[in-house]
Amino acid sequence: xxxxxxxxxxxxxxxxxxxxxxxxxxxxxxxxxxxxxxxxxxxxxxxxxxxxxxxxxxxxxxxxxxxxxxxxxxxxxxxxxxxxxxxxxxxxxxxxxxxxxxxxxxxxxxxxxxxxxxxxxxxxxxxxxxxxxxxxxxxxxxxxxxxxxxxxxxxxxxxxxxxxxxxxxxxxxxxxxxxxxxxxxxxxxxxxxxxxxxxxxxxxxxxxxxxxxxxxxxxxxxxxxxxxxxxxxxxxxxxxxxxxxxxxxxxxxxxxxxxxxxxxxxxxxxxxxxxxxxxxxxxxxxxxxxxxxxxxxxxxxxxxxxxxxxxxxxxxxxxxxxxxxxxxxxxxxxxxxxxxxxxxxxxxxxxxxxxxxxxxxxxxxxxxxxxxxxxxxxxxxxxxxxxxxxxxxx
Numbered sequence: 001x002x003x004x005x006x007x008x009x010x011x012x013x014x015x016x017x018x019x020x021x022x023x024x025x026x027x028x029x030x031x032x033x034x035x036x037x038x039x040x041x042x043x044x045x046x047x048x049x050x051x052x053x054x055x056x057x058x059x060x061x062x063x064x065x066x067x068x069x070x071x072x073x074x075x076x077x078x079x080x081x082x083x084x085x086x087x088x089x090x091x092x093x094x095x096x097x098x099x100x101x102x103x104x105x106x107x108x109x110x111x112x113x114x115x116x117x118x119x120x121x122x123x124x125x126x127x128x129x130x131x132x133x134x135x136x137x138x139x140x141x142x143x144x145x146x147x148x149x150x151x152x153x154x155x156x157x158x159x160x161x162x163x164x165x166x167x168x169x170x171x172x173x174x175x176x177x178x179x180x181x182x183x184x185x186x187x188x189x190x191x192x193x194x195x196x197x198x199x200x201x202x203x204x205x206x207x208x209x210x211x212x213x214x215x216x217x218x219x220x221x222x223x224x225x226x227x228x229x230x231x232x233x234x235x236x237x238x239x240x241x242x243x244x245x246x247x248x249x250x251x252x253x254x255x256x257x258x259x260x261x262x263x264x265x266x267x268x269x270x271x272x273x274x275x276x277x278x279x280x281x282x283x284x285x286x287x288x289x290x291x292x293x294x295x296x297x298x299x300x301x302x303x304x305x306x307x308x309x310x311x312x313x314x315x316x317x318x319x320x321x322x323x324x325x326x327x328x329x330x331x332x333x334x335x336x337x338x339x340x341x342x343x344x345x346x347x348x349x350x351x352x353x354x355x356x357x358x359x360x361x362x363x364x365x366x367x368x369x370x371x372x373x374x375x376x377x378x379x380x381x382x383x384x385x386x387x388x389x390x391x392x393x394x
Contacts, residue, residue: 075374082378104131267296
């Protein structure tokens, strides 16, 4: 047995410098079951919610379902491949991928595909993808790598916090130029990971201040962002604004609330949603509202329960038993990212958060976000293969 050393924050583990003894067990079966369950749930929801949209485009719901199934297959393959690659290799290459993603984000601002007034995608050989999703995953993996390397002086401002702040704010700025919601999520996830990595609380306060200043700058950039924020404030304060009905953000939130109210406890039935004809993006941003309408409160709760199971497995059974701090950090990052995405999507549909446009992992109709979710789940499964056995704690 390798020599054990203290693992601050997650328990005693074998020394990260010790020779890797290989995989202790197979991938986490519960995680695999959760992913498959989400994919099945997503296929049913997308097929139901996309019918009206497909009809308006002169296509069939079956054609869109086939595209969705193809993307899910690619995500599943990505997950399978990532589960075979040692997580330490992923960490070592994360900085290179992050730098490349910065270049792509700059390219997007000039040559990106414009959708609804924002340039978020690049089209290469007829295939569109969003560099922001890649940048976020690369940043989190590199942040984990940095914290692991600097763990002996993690509270040092110049050696640890400032380099991390540079990469975090730089990524959030480049992403936020076209995608404010993703930029805000990058700052939130980075804050959580830096807290987990035991960085100084005073330094984390500086990150919050930097995020607030950056957020204010990005919000003031466009009228649409200001409008969404105003609608949310009006909603929270129960202010009846005369502009709310005519505003796209307010309209989306209203239709989502109607869908949830119609669902009741048991729902109106699979494929019987009416609000899918009114919501602008029922197959993506507001797919949780359609699920609540068709499957009711019980179905919507069951969906969230799957994400809770992923959270428990990722944090307690994988991060807590990782063979080194790096594995623990990366497991936390992957788990929290997937779960936060799912909960934020649900919170938007229920009116707890302002309209963001963030997809629900393995549920919403999408491409790049689906692949990155599959990649993170694969990394999480690879870490689970190298977890400690309980008798090693003795």
